[in-house]
Amino acid sequence: MKIAIQGIEGSFHDEAVQKLFPNEKVDLVMCDSFDGVTQSVKNKKADFGVLAIENTITGSLLPNYNLVEKGDFEILDEVFLNIQMYLMALETESIIDIFEVHSHPVALLQCRDYLRKFPPQFKIIEGNDTASEAKRIRENNLQGVAAIAGKQVAERYGLKILDSNIQDIKENHTRFVLIGNKGTSATKKVPNKASIRFQLGHEVGTLSKALQIMALHNINLTKIQSLPVLGTPWKYAFFVDVTFLDPQDFYSATESLKQFVKNFKILGMYAQNIENVPSELTNVIQDGE
Amino acid sequence: MKIAIQGIEGSFHDEAVQKLFPNEKVDLVMCDSFDGVTQSVKNKKADFGVLAIENTITGSLLPNYNLVEKGDFEILDEVFLNIQMYLMALETESIIDIFEVHSHPVALLQCRDYLRKFPPQFKIIEGNDTASEAKRIRENNLQGVAAIAGKQVAERYGLKILDSNIQDIKENHTRFVLIGNKGTSATKKVPNKASIRFQLGHEVGTLSKALQIMALHNINLTKIQSLPVLGTPWKYAFFVDVTFLDPQDFYSATESLKQFVKNFKILGMYAQNIENVPSELTNVIQDGE
Numbered sequence: 238m239k240i241a242i243q244g245i246e247g248s249f250h251d252e253a254v255q256k257l258f259p260n261e262k263v264d265l266v267m268c269d270s271f272d273g274v275t276q277s278v279k280n281k282k283a284d285f286g287v288l289a290i291e292n293t294i295t296g297s298l299l300p301n302y303n304l305v306e307k308g309d310f311e312i313l314d315e316v317f318l319n320i321q322m323y324l325m326a327l328e329t330e331s332i333i334d335i336f337e338v339h340s341h342p343v344a345l346l347q348c349r350d351y352l353r354k355f356p357p358q359f360k361i362i363e364g365n366d367t368a369s370e371a372k373r374i375r376e377n378n379l380q381g382v383a384a385i386a387g388k389q390v391a392e393r394y395g396l397k398i399l400d401s402n403i404q405d406i407k408e409n410h411t412r413f414v415l416i417g418n419k420g421t422s423a424t425k426k427v428p429n430k431a432s433i434r435f436q437l438g439h440e441v442g443t444l445s446k447a448l449q450i451m452a453l454h455n456i457n458l459t460k461i462q463s464l465p466v467l468g469t470p471w472k473y474a475f476f477v478d479v480t481f482l483d484p485q486d487f488y489s490a491t492e493s494l495k496q497f498v499k500n501f502k503i504l505g506m507y508a509q510n511i512e513n514v515p516s517e518l519t520n521v522i523q524d525g526e
Numbered sequence: 527m528k529i530a531i532q533g534i535e536g537s538f539h540d541e542a543v544q545k546l547f548p549n550e551k552v553d554l555v556m557c558d559s560f561d562g563v564t565q566s567v568k569n570k571k572a573d574f575g576v577l578a579i580e581n582t583i584t585g586s587l588l589p590n591y592n593l594v595e596k597g598d599f600e601i602l603d604e605v606f607l608n609i610q611m612y613l614m615a616l617e618t619e620s621i622i623d624i625f626e627v628h629s630h631p632v633a634l635l636q637c638r639d640y641l642r643k644f645p646p647q648f649k650i651i652e653g654n655d656t657a658s659e660a661k662r663i664r665e666n667n668l669q670g671v672a673a674i675a676g677k678q679v680a681e682r683y684g685l686k687i688l689d690s691n692i693q694d695i696k697e698n699h700t701r702f703v704l705i706g707n708k709g710t711s712a713t714k715k716v717p718n719k720a721s722i723r724f725q726l727g728h729e730v731g732t733l734s735k736a737l738q739i740m741a742l743h744n745i746n747l748t749k750i751q752s753l754p755v756l757g758t759p760w761k762y763a764f765f766v767d768v769t770f771l772d773p774q775d776f777y778s779a780t781e782s783l784k785q786f787v788k789n790f791k792i793l794g795m796y797a798q799n800i801e802n803v804p805s806e807l808t809n810v811i812q813d814g815e
Contacts, residue, residue: 270642296753299585300695342635345652349631353559361652363634406589442741444750445734452731459762461733463750464585473748 241266241274241283244341244366247386247393249318251368253287253413256316257516269365271301275308278418285313285417292320293410294347297462302434302476305416305504312432312505314415314516322348322404325371325396326383332399337362339370340385348385350405371396414505415516426508430459430480431487435498437473444475447498454490456481474500480509530555530563530572533630533655536675536682538607540657542576542702545605546805558654560590564597567707574602574706581609582699583636586751591723591765594705594793601721601794603704603805611637611693614660614685615672621688626651628659629674637674639694660685703794704805715797719748719769720776724787726762733764736787743779745770748798763789769798 238261242250245267254263266283268274277283288305291297305312322344326335337360338345338352344367345352352361364370367386374382375394383399384390391398414432437443448458460478481487484506495501508514527550531539534556543552555572557563566572577594580586594601611633615624626649627634627641633656634641641650653659656675663671664683672688673679680687703721726732737747749767770776773795784790797803 270638272639293753294589296588296751297585300583342631342638342652346631346635349559350561363631363650363652441744441746442738444747445737445741448734448737449731452734455730457730458733458752461750461752461764462585463747464582475750 238262238285239264239266239283241268241277241286243268243271243274243288245368245372247368247371247390248366249320249387249411250287250289250413252387252389253289253316253318256318256513257287257314257415259515271304275304275310275416278310278416279308281418284421285415286310287316287413287415289411290315290414291412291460293408294404294406295343297460297476299462299464305414306434306502309419310416310504311419311421312414312507313417313421314426314507315430315510316413316415316513317511318411318413320347320404320409320411321388321402322385322409323388323391323398324383324385324400324403325391325398326374327378327380328395328397330380330383330397330399334381335383335399336360336381338383338385339364339374341366341370344385347404347406347409351400351403368393416505428484428487428506428508429482430478430509431506432476432478432504433491433502434474434476434504435494435501437475437498447494450493450497451479451490454481454486454493455483456487456490476504527551527574528553528555528572530557530566530575532557532560532563532577534657534661536660536679537655537657538609538676538700539576539578539702541676541678542578542605542607545607545802546576546603546704548804560593564593564599564705567599567705568597570707573710574704575599576605576702576704578700579604579703580701580749582697583693583695584632586765588751588753594703595723595791598708599705599793600708600710601703601796602706602710603715603796604719604799605702605704605802606800607700607702609636609693609698609700610677610691611674611698612677612680612687613672613674613689613692614680614687615663616667616669617684617686619669619672619686619688623670624672624688625649625670627672627674628653628663630655630659633674636693636695636698640689640692657682705794717773717776717795717797718771719767719798720795721765721767721793722780722791723763723765723793724783724790726764726787736783739782739786740768740779743770743775743782744772745776745779765793 274286278286339362342363368390371384371390456479462476563575567575628651657679660673660679745768751765
């Protein structure tokens with residue numbers, strides 16, 4: 238099975254893939270952008286893609302929501318990682334030797350307060366992803382240079398950890414989704430969660446009515462995010478995640494909603510997966526929460 | 527009047543301040559972080575602060591929402607900028623001379639596709655903010671180095687624009703808010719907009735009911751964003767922006783909501799300001815939208 242990710246082996250996206258498919262032989266299609274991931278799936282260079290979609294610190298990754306929606310992909314599954322950042326360098330280095338740090342821009346952003354403590358001549362340099370910067374330090378024997386990445390990267394590329402849990406906000410959970418082209422369902426789990434998108438005009442109470450329709454059908458919200466529709470003032474789009482006990486409830490709610498909202502789209506129906514259960518299980522996840 | 531911003535003269539935050547106070551003598555309190563901005567206001571080193579709060583590309587700046595909420599500040603006004611990024615360097619340079627580009631990490635992120643086109647040895651380096659990197663190029667006569675910043679920065683620091691509108695998504699509007707300590711209202715405008723935050727449990731339909739209460743009082747939503755409450759699974763917090771014709775409607779809705787939601791908080795009541803009207807006007811903004 239081929240899965241496209243942004244980054245290389247050892248990256249957080251690789252870790253998310255391993256959580257979804259611990260027992261399968263996976264060939265990673267390593268891309269240098271999220272756009273590359275969706276293109277690989279579209280062009281069938283990869284069977285599926287895995288994308289970070291939201292984070293407890295920075296919120297939704299709206300550009301990735303837009304990639305999923307505009308590319309007409311289907312969300313097939315989800316997985317969660319607790320992301321902790323580590324500063325790492327060659328075995329011979331200690332923290333006072335470091336004059337340059339490299340990482341993915343989002344990782345650098347998450348460690349901003351920490352990095353601010355270094356002297357002004359200290360250079361913060363953006364790379365393609367967390368793991369490939371660490372790999373480059375190892376391969377080119379770069380002295381005085383550190384990378385910021387996950388713990389598994391230090392282990393994989395034989396680097397020494399100079400400092401641990403260096404991200405500014407300690408609780409840092411990221412949700413990843415598994416995406417595929419429409420009609421290529423990867424799982425036999427019974428869906429109890431869905432991601433939808435719709436638009437509303439700017440009249441008072443329209444969102445309230447839309448949510449009321451969902452409540453009437455026992456559909457529960459786990460996430461809602463409004464965003465302005467570019468180029469059309471006073472129109473709003475909503476990305477909403479919902480959970481339900483019976484898929485039939487969701488279908489009924491969908492029928493009612495479609496008559497009321499504009500450009501209704503189901504981005505995917507899948508099984509809620511807070512426990513990070515592997516993707517190919519056939520039993521229904523029910524844990525009573 | 528002293529206003530704290532992240533960045534220096536010529537930065538986008540400075541531009542936002544000028545839009546809010548075009549006719550006042552403003553002393554900028556220049557900070558190197560958003561946290562620094564809120565601390566300056568808290569410690570009365572500045573009368574007010576201006577913070578970017580949401581963006582059409584990346585959505586809400588959740589960390590800044592949290593700074594406003596946790597610091598018990600009041601949102602007093604808002605202003606919008608259409609943000610376009612420019613590549614700039616010394617007058618003697620052309621684009622093929624450039625081997626290094628410096629900017630604020632968020633600006634670099636917004637130009638990622640563009641920067642990807644440069645050769646692999648090209649270095650992308652994070653700085654404190656857009657304008658100070660440009661200033662440094664000028665002051666130190668740095669050859670081969672470019673900055674990414676707004677057009678006004680090139681004008682202010684005498685740099686040549688090498689390329690224009692280089693951000694990946696061309697329509698890039700950012701909303702800024704003016705904040706102050708509670709009780710220091712900066713404006714005499716009649717409020718027709720408010721930013722609120724509240725929490726809800728995970729029962730079906732609770733959000734729908736909360737929005738229904740608002741609709742009943744003619745309160746309109748312009749923005750909604752859910753976020754998980756850290757450390758308390760299945761509890762959600764919502765940041766919501768609303769508009770209304772009569773502040774009394776908002777007060778009535780607030781009274782009903784308080785009995786229904788948890789930890790209700792008004793982050794500020796102010797006049798909606800899509801037209802970027804200066805902050806000290808006494809007339810009410812009414813444009814019939």
